[in-house]
Amino acid sequence: MYQELKARIASYNAELVAVSKTQSNDKIVALYEQGQRIFGENRVQELVEKYEALPKDIAWHLIGHLQTNKVKYIAPFISMIHSVDSIKLLNEIQKEAAKNNRVISVLLQFHVAEEETKFGLDYKEAVELLETYFAPQNNYSSVRICGVMGMATNTTDKTQVQKEFAHLKNIFTQLQNTYFGLEKDFVEISMGMSGDYELALQEGSTMVRIGSLLF
């Protein structure tokens, strides 16, 4: 299952984030032994415990909502934060990354689904955030914005899901053209989960976050 899925994702030049939330360390190690190195978690405490217990060459991604007061616990080791949805959070990541002499890669999370509950920015809020990020008087040298992330509506309506992924891709392209020019760091579109990763890959995903299908 794992090797097949990985090959399928690789054929789109995308990467697999194995979402290991709620999974035991043994199950994570089993996947690690098959070659998986990127794992995603959505809760800080669980993430820190797993980081401490598991091999140190795992690249840990935080994919769930992040409270500013918890950034300090993951700043020493986190590889990527997918869920930046405010300037306040970006500021805190900058501060804690600098303290640890690190540059932390982040994605801007967008709200593209119909559900009210899902976190994320809209385009206008992202513009405001990026104006701040790029303002010459501000220093964001310890945080690197690498792309966008989003979740589609949880529905069996494929057309709806496809539309939302296309919308996220559109946002990505527009931001890339407007703000990042030739900067080579802004390249990631994190979209697609167990139920919709095929559609996401077809719509240009560079990172799929898959949990239940894998474990």
Ligand SMILES: *Cc1c(COP(=O)(O)O)cnc(C)c1O
């Ligand atoms: C849990 C989770 C996933 C993985 O969901 P599955 O349906 O188990 O593949 C992906 N992204 C986020 C943000 C999640 O919280």
